[in-house]
Amino acid sequence: MTKRLNQFTTSPQAMAILIEQEKYLNQQFTSEQPVSMAMWELVKLRISQINQCAYCIDMHTKDALKLGETSERIIGLSAWRDMPLYSQQELSALTWSELVTSGQTINDGAYQAAVNVFGERGLFDLTIAVNAINSWNRIVKAFKPEVGIYQPS
Numbered sequence: 001m002t003k004r005l006n007q008f009t010t011s012p013q014a015m016a017i018l019i020e021q022e023k024y025l026n027q028q029f030t031s032e033q034p035v036s037m038a039m040w041e042l043v044k045l046r047i048s049q050i051n052q053c054a055y056c057i058d059m060h061t062k063d064a065l066k067l068g069e070t071s072e073r074i075i076g077l078s079a080w081r082d083m084p085l086y087s088q089q090e091l092s093a094l095t096w097s098e099l100v101t102s103g104q105t106i107n108d109g110a111y112q113a114a115v116n117v118f119g120e121r122g123l124f125d126l127t128i129a130v131n132a133i134n135s136w137n138r139i140v141k142a143f144k145p146e147v148g149i150y151q152p153s
Contacts, residue, residue, distance in 0.1 A: 004143045018139075021132050028125045035118065035126055038067045039090055043097045043126075044133045046077050050101055053137040059150040066152045092117040093126060100130040 008015050029040045041064040048056035061074055076083035080094050096114045099106050114123050 006145075007139055007143050018132070018135065021128070025125065025129050025132060029129075035093060035122060035129070038064070038069055039093055040129060041067055041069065042073070042077060042086075042090060043093055043129065045074065046080065046094055047097055047101050047130065047133045048137055049078055050098065051134065051137040051141070053140055054147045055140045055145055055150070056133070056137055058147050062150060062152050089117055096123070096126060097130045100127055101134055 025040070026037070029035050029037050035043075041060055045057065045060040045064060048060055064074055065071075073083075073085050076085050077094075080086055080091070086094070092114055095110070096118075099110060114126075118126055
């Protein structure tokens with residue numbers, strides 16, 4: 001396999017933008033309202049499953065476990081609609097995240113349902129977060145860092 005570039009050393013300025021975005025999101029989601037860090041990890045993991053990003057699936061599984069997430073809920077994410085393991089807020093976050101990730105048109109009903117759960121600011125931050133993990137997934141899939149080397153801090 002051809003060795004791929006390291007995005008952090010190839011373009012540190014561009015990667016710094018993504019890192020700053022992560023810092024912003026982490027600050028927003030540490031307050032537990034309207035999106036908690038644990039919910040955010042579930043969203044990142046689900047989006048990474050959809051995008052089939054092995055490195056990110058490994059990373060976000062480890063991070064979710066570190067935050068106290070259960071193996072049952074992590075395994076259940078691939079069929080979350082049929083699993084009675086998630087709160088209404090988590091179901092709403094997963095629904096919104098999948099709509100944004102798929103690029104589908106979001107109808108007024110889906111928009112209003114999400115605003116009712118998260119508020120306007122929370123929904124905007126969740127949308128930025130969904131875009132961020134989709135961006136990370138695409139970067140990782142293009143440049144293929146080694147899966148399994150990530151260790152949560």
